[in-house]
Amino acid sequence: xxxxxxxxxxxxxxxxxxxxxxxxxxxxxxxxxxxxxxxxxxxxxxxxxxxxxxxxxxxxxxxxxxxxxxxxxxxxxxxxxxxxxxxxxxxxxxxxxxxxxxxxxxxxxxxxxxxxxxxx
Amino acid sequence: xxxxxxxxxxxxxxxxxxxxxxxxxxxxxxxxxxxxxxxxxxxxxxxxxxxxxxxxxxxxxxxxxxxxxxxxxxxxxxxxxxxxxxxxxxxxxxxxxxxxxxxxxxxxxxxxxxxxxxxxxxxxxxxxxxxxxxxxxxxxxxxxxxxxxxxxxxxxxxxxxxxxxxxxxxxxxxxxxxxxxxxxxxxxxxxxxxxxxxxxxxxxxxxxxxxxxxxxxxxxxxxxxxxxxxxxxxxxxxxxxxxxxxxxxxxxxxxxxxxxxxxxxxxxxxxxxxxxxxxxxxxxxxxxxxxxxxxxxxxxxxxxxxxxxxxxxxxxxxxxxxxxxxxxxxxxxxxxxxxxxxxxxxxxxxxxxxxxxxxxxxxxxxxxxxxxx
Numbered sequence: 001x002x003x004x005x006x007x008x009x010x011x012x013x014x015x016x017x018x019x020x021x022x023x024x025x026x027x028x029x030x031x032x033x034x035x036x037x038x039x040x041x042x043x044x045x046x047x048x049x050x051x052x053x054x055x056x057x058x059x060x061x062x063x064x065x066x067x068x069x070x071x072x073x074x075x076x077x078x079x080x081x082x083x084x085x086x087x088x089x090x091x092x093x094x095x096x097x098x099x100x101x102x103x104x105x106x107x108x109x110x111x112x113x114x115x116x117x118x119x120x
Numbered sequence: 121x122x123x124x125x126x127x128x129x130x131x132x133x134x135x136x137x138x139x140x141x142x143x144x145x146x147x148x149x150x151x152x153x154x155x156x157x158x159x160x161x162x163x164x165x166x167x168x169x170x171x172x173x174x175x176x177x178x179x180x181x182x183x184x185x186x187x188x189x190x191x192x193x194x195x196x197x198x199x200x201x202x203x204x205x206x207x208x209x210x211x212x213x214x215x216x217x218x219x220x221x222x223x224x225x226x227x228x229x230x231x232x233x234x235x236x237x238x239x240x241x242x243x244x245x246x247x248x249x250x251x252x253x254x255x256x257x258x259x260x261x262x263x264x265x266x267x268x269x270x271x272x273x274x275x276x277x278x279x280x281x282x283x284x285x286x287x288x289x290x291x292x293x294x295x296x297x298x299x300x301x302x303x304x305x306x307x308x309x310x311x312x313x314x315x316x317x318x319x320x321x322x323x324x325x326x327x328x329x330x331x332x333x334x335x336x337x338x339x340x341x342x343x344x345x346x347x348x349x350x351x352x353x354x355x356x357x358x359x360x361x362x363x364x365x366x367x368x369x370x371x372x373x374x375x376x377x378x379x380x381x382x383x384x385x386x387x388x389x390x391x392x393x394x395x396x397x398x399x400x401x402x403x404x405x406x407x408x409x410x411x412x413x414x415x416x417x418x419x420x421x422x423x424x425x426x427x428x429x430x431x432x433x434x435x436x437x438x439x440x441x442x443x444x445x446x447x448x449x450x451x452x453x454x455x456x457x458x459x460x461x462x463x464x465x466x467x468x469x470x471x472x473x474x475x476x477x478x479x480x481x482x483x484x485x486x487x488x489x490x491x492x493x
Contacts, residue, residue, distance in 0.1 A: 050235045061235030
């Protein structure tokens with residue numbers, strides 16, 4: 001488990017991005033649930049933590065595909081592939097994430113960038 | 121510029137080219153419309169967060185919108201990335217953000233850059249610095265006024281001051297509670313005339329007896345040719361047998377409660393330079409906003425404002441609206457007849473103002489000063 005932030009620092013309705021390979025977005029819903037998904041939209045390189053959280057869904061700020069925070073699945077195009085979801089545990093006020101072992105789906109341009117960075 | 125007339129009764133107007141020359145119009149855009157407070161919208165037209173309008177102010181397209189906190193914001197309607205026009209509609213509503221239709225740079229209702237493709241891989245891009253360029257905003261009389269100048273002139277001096285100067289006191293306008301009135305009717309006139317012809321026409325009443333028979337019937341003193349704008353604090357009195365400011369003088373609608381006894385049964389007219397006219401009568405307010413489009417074209421939006429319970433009651437406003445709608449049509453027809461003559465050699469040196477129009481000379485002096493400053 002990776003500790004990412006204190007729950008008190010992530011108010012309800014807000015999201016936070018954590019750098020990584022690939023970066024992770026953690027959401028605190030209005031209902032008080034905490035979810036973690038890959039931060040990058042699978043359609044184009046956009047940060048979902050900059051998107052709009054509504055219930056258990058986040059809408060990509062660029063082209064409005066909505067991802068279900070529980071399953072990672074988009075509601076419709078332009079995104080077609082799901083983002084990965086990560087297990088979240090809140091312990092002693094600390095939000096901890098267990099990264100999924102699935103292969104991430106990242107958009108082509110972000111994948112190229114990650115590949116280049118990885119090669120350096 | 122001042123030409124001495126052989127007849128002391130007459131003073132000169134501006135030469136004809138001031139009404140036709142695109143270069144002079146461009147200077148007016150830069151030094152007047154982009155430099156002064158400019159009334160763009162009725163605040164109630166921006167109903168809730170995300171409601172927006174786009175308006176041309178001088179040479180710029182301005183985006184006016186209501187933010188999440190309820191305040192009105194205004195921005196240059198241009199994407200900071202590659203300069204595409206951000207909002208292409210004249211009005212509408214966005215849910216959360218304005219998105220450029222070119223590369224999808226996305227701005228919050230507060231103008232801040234919230235998202236863009238690959239933005240997270242450019243952490244050095246400051247989202248406020250690359251947010252939309254803000255334009256100064258004020259709300260007054262229920263209208264949104266913007267100023268494109270970096271350092272705007274004092275709103276109190278230039279806008280409130282113009283109203284106070286005309287009415288003789290700063291408080292006289294408050295009696296009408298204009299911010300609490302509602303738009304009962306709006307008519308947009310596309311006038312093929314220079315904006316200054318419209319202002320000059322509004323400032324004088326020498327033409328009233330000739331082209332405004334219905335208005336002169338309600339305000340008999342207008343037949344003498346001295347406009348309400350000739351005297352400070354003067355309201356033209358309704359005729360003895362006139363019940364209200366309506367077509368034919370029939371009874372109007374419910375009187376605005378704050379209107380004082382001395383203001384009752386009177387018509388007041390105010391010009392707020394450069395593009396607003398306010399007309400006050402006891403039961404309603406007629407508010408004109410001009411949008412100069414070209415040297416020979418001006419769009420005029422005119423609102424008829426009434427007490428909220430009057431508009432809500434569904435009462436027939438036609439007789440009330442029709443009086444000034446006719447005045448508008450008569451005035452704008454006259455301006456359109458005049459516009460083509462502005463390029464005639466007969467008007468190359470301009471025309472003349474009779475004594476009841478001499479106060480228009482002060483408008484010309486003001487114009488010249490702004491253009492040469």
